[in-house]
Amino acid sequence: GHKEREAITKMDGSESVELRVYKEGDANTVQVARRVKERMGQLGKELTDAGVNLAVLFDQSTFIEGSIDEVVANAWQGGLLAILVIALFLRDRRATTINGLSNPVSVVATFFIMYQMGLSLNIMSLGGLALGIGMVLDDSIVVLESIYRHRSLGKSGREAASTGTSEVGMAVVASTLTTVAVFLPIVFVQGVASQLFKDQALTVSISILASLAFSLALIPVLAARLGSSNEAGESSAGVKTRRQKIFYGAPAWILGKLRFVVHAVFLFLSMLASPFTRLFNGSEQVVYRVYPKMIRAALAHRAAVLIAAAALLTVSIVAASGIGVELIPNMAQGEFYFDVELPEGAPLEITDEVLTEIGNEARAIPGVE
Numbered sequence: 001g002h003k004e005r006e007a008i009t010k011m012d013g014s015e016s017v018e019l020r021v022y023k024e025g026d027a028n029t030v031q032v033a034r035r036v037k038e039r040m041g042q043l044g045k046e047l048t049d050a051g052v053n054l055a056v057l058f059d060q061s062t063f064i065e066g067s068i069d070e071v072v073a074n075a076w077q078g079g080l081l082a083i084l085v086i087a088l089f090l091r092d093r094r095a096t097t098i099n100g101l102s103n104p105v106s107v108v109a110t111f112f113i114m115y116q117m118g119l120s121l122n123i124m125s126l127g128g129l130a131l132g133i134g135m136v137l138d139d140s141i142v143v144l145e146s147i148y149r150h151r152s153l154g155k156s157g158r159e160a161a162s163t164g165t166s167e168v169g170m171a172v173v174a175s176t177l178t179t180v181a182v183f184l185p186i187v188f189v190q191g192v193a194s195q196l197f198k199d200q201a202l203t204v205s206i207s208i209l210a211s212l213a214f215s216l217a218l219i220p221v222l223a224a225r226l227g228s229s230n231e232a233g234e235s236s237a238g239v240k241t242r243r244q245k246i247f248y249g250a251p252a253w254i255l256g257k258l259r260f261v262v263h264a265v266f267l268f269l270s271m272l273a274s275p276f277t278r279l280f281n282g283s284e285q286v287v288y289r290v291y292p293k294m295i296r297a298a299l300a301h302r303a304a305v306l307i308a309a310a311a312l313l314t315v316s317i318v319a320a321s322g323i324g325v326e327l328i329p330n331m332a333q334g335e336f337y338f339d340v341e342l343p344e345g346a347p348l349e350i351t352d353e354v355l356t357e358i359g360n361e362a363r364a365i366p367g368v369e
Contacts, residue, residue, distance in 0.1 A: 005156075005348060006348070006349075008351075008352050009055065009237070010352075010356070011055065011057065012363075013166045013356065013359065013360070015207050015323075018057070023232065028120065030061040030064055030065060031058055031065055032061075033059055033298045034061070035061065036059065037056070037059075040054050040056075043048050043273070050183070055297065057337075060297075061132075063333045063334070064122075064123075067070055067123050067312070068121060068122070068123065068126060071123060071126040071127055071130060072126060074130050074243075075126065075129055075130040075133055078130055078138065079103045079132060079133045082103070082134050082137055083096065083099070083100045083137075086137065086141065088100050088277065088280055092148075093263070093266045095144055095148065095260075097262065098144060098219060098222045098223060099137055099144060101214075101218075101222070102136050102139075102211055102214055102215070103133060103137070105210070106136040106207050106210040106214060106216070106240045107133070107207070108136075109206075109207075109210035109213075109214075110129060110132075110207045110210055111256075113206050113210075114202075114203065114206065118200070119202060120199075121318035122199060124197065124200040125199035125200060125202075125203045125354045126203075127200055128183075128200035128201065128202070128203030128204040128207075129203050129204075129207060131200075131204055132203065132207035132211075133207070134206055134212030135204075135207075135208055135211070136178065136207055136210070136214075137211070138175070138176075138178060138206060138211075139172045139175075139211050139212050139214075139215035140211065140214065140215045140219050142168050142171070142172055143164065143165055143168060143169075143172060143215045143219045143220070144223055145220075145221045146160050146164035146165070146167055146168045146221055147160050147164035147165065147220065147224075148160075148164075148223070149164065150164045150167075151164075151351045152164050157223070157224035157225070157231075158224050159221070160224070161220035161221070161223050161224040162220065164220070164223075165216060165219070165220045167218060170317060172212065172216065173212065174213060176208055176209070176211075176212045179233045180208055180209065183200075183201040183203045183204045183205050184201060184202075185201075186198065186201035187201050187202060188199075191251065193326065196328070203364040217225055233352060248343050254265075277291060278286050296339070306367075318366075328335050338356065340355060340358060342354060
């Protein structure tokens with residue numbers, strides 16, 4: 001029989017059939033979208049031969065993947081900047097290398113634990129990882145600085161690693177646990193807050209705890225092995241014999257080349273950044289000269305400092321009261337839509353003509369796809 005037509009679907013001015021694919025409630029949006037597009041690729045040639053063109057009108061995974069890529073880029077850029085800051089302050093190739101290993105080791109350990117706990121890579125978990133990348137180096141810096149201080153006193157690598165680590169071990173554990181104590185309780189919060197921030201809190205806590213284990217277990221070993229070889233009481237023959245034992249056999253060539261590459265990279269970067277490092281060192285000397293004077297001035301005018309601090313706190317509280325409150329920030333996904341309604345009783349053909357004209361006008365706007 002005949003059925004009266006009630007809807008017309010068009011794409012780029014041509015009539016089409018719209019097929020919507022919805023995922024199950026517990027399914028992963030990106031994985032479902034990838035599988036659908038794989039299936040479309042398999043059907044594409046077959047349908048094209050039949051005169052049917054396939055196209056994706058709306059893909060929710062695009063925004064998710066774009067956001068994830070942006071967070072990943074921010075994470076590795078932040079890690080690289082953290083290593084560069086360490087290089088500026090420590091001014092030691094071996095110390096920078098040892099500290100730089102904290103990031104990849106902690107990230108790998110975090111991914112492994114996330115997989116075991118069933119956590120996915122999303123904006124919140126990767127945001128937590130990016131937040132934790134800057135903090136995973138803290139423990140390593142403290143432990144390594146303590147070890148190098150004992151080495152400067154003439155102790156051997158093994159003795160300096162043992163003494164230096166045990167000297168600051170409890171302080172490092174305490175400082176790390178205080179940070180974990182801030183984030184971890186969010187895991188036990190109920191409702192929407194738990195759904196939003198649980199992954200972030202777990203990721204930050206896991207990455208920081210992984211960095212703690214790395215700083216207390218691997219940093220001492222690396223510092224004892226890869227530290228300066230100019231120790232008191234160690235002859236060049238002894239150094240050569242020890243290196244022969246370390247780089248003996250097949251790994252010798254690989255490790256030797258790796259060491260050469262690392263040295264060459266650091267040399268190139270140091271030459272490239274020499275103007276900036278000179279400027280930084282000059283600024284650092286200025287700070288060393290000015291800071292003691294500022295401290296003495298603050299101690300001499302304690303009442304004024306306290307009054308200024310109280311005034312700033314009051315201004316901050318007043319300013320905070322005027323800040324808006326919302327559940328999550330507004331996010332632009334690069335898409336928009338609009339509805340067009342004609343008077344009651346307008347024929348479908350007239351509605352089609354009006355929408356076709358509007359579509360042609362919208363398509364002519366620069367920046368609209």
